[in-house]
Amino acid sequence: MSRPGRPAGPAGGRAAPPQPAPVDPAELVCIAEFAAPQGVRGLVRLRPFTEDPEAVADYGPLYDRTGTRAFRIRITGPHKVGLVVKVDGVDDRDAAAALTGTRLHVPRSALPAIEDDEETWYQADLIGLEVVDQAGAVVGRVRAVHDFGAGDILEIDRPGDRASMMLPFTRAYVPEVSVAAGRMVIDPPEGLE
Structure with a gap:
């Protein structure tokens, strides 16, 4: 009552x-x-x-x-x-x-708008982007962005039966991101390709 x-x-x-x-x-x-x-x-x-x-x-x-x-x-x-x-x-x-x-x-x-400067994006914007190497060859697509505490890690689905690639999301390994173009360019370390 x-x-x-x-x-x-x-x-x-x-x-x-x-x-x-x-x-x-x-x-x-x-x-x-x-x-x-x-x-x-x-x-x-x-x-x-x-x-x-x-x-x-x-x-x-x-x-x-x-x-x-x-x-x-x-x-x-x-x-x-x-x-x-x-x-x-x-x-x-x-x-x-x-x-x-x-x-x-x-x-x-609900999120603030992002300026169209190609240097700022939400992690959710990266999911699904095509991933190419510096020669323009398709590597795969971004499946997820993980944060295990030491910085962001990209999980990239590769074509065929190949295992996903995990790549540190740093300027050294990802020199170019274009959300507007729907792709990112990577420069993975030797042995990770």
Whole structure:
């Protein structure tokens, strides 16, 4: 039973915040990941993938990869892996632990526009680009951009049965990226070709 003047809802008489409408997964860009619980009161460590770590709180609700589950966060402080956040509706360590590993996305339209300068792009823009060597021979297509902690790594699908190529995403190995042209030029180290 709810108290007079309070809406009926979950424990404590608080109404659950309304869920935003689902978002098309094809329109989502990954910007962060829940890392682990922080303490016992439902706080969560967040690993942001944005240039400005605190920008993750500026994009509105964050979505899971399906675009059907939304999360509203509030930054409570810094942490060595990124940030500590409070997630609406997450009030204990068990609920926080259940979020570990969940990648967080926003609709592409929520991100700031990028200047057309061929030096700036979102990692999501690189997925699917044709990859050629410096002689112009097709090497494959970008399958993913990974961040294992020491810098970005491109995963390149090669034609046929050949295994994917993993290449550090540095100017030395990737001297040219043209999102507008849909391709990148690579100069892989010997033995990696």
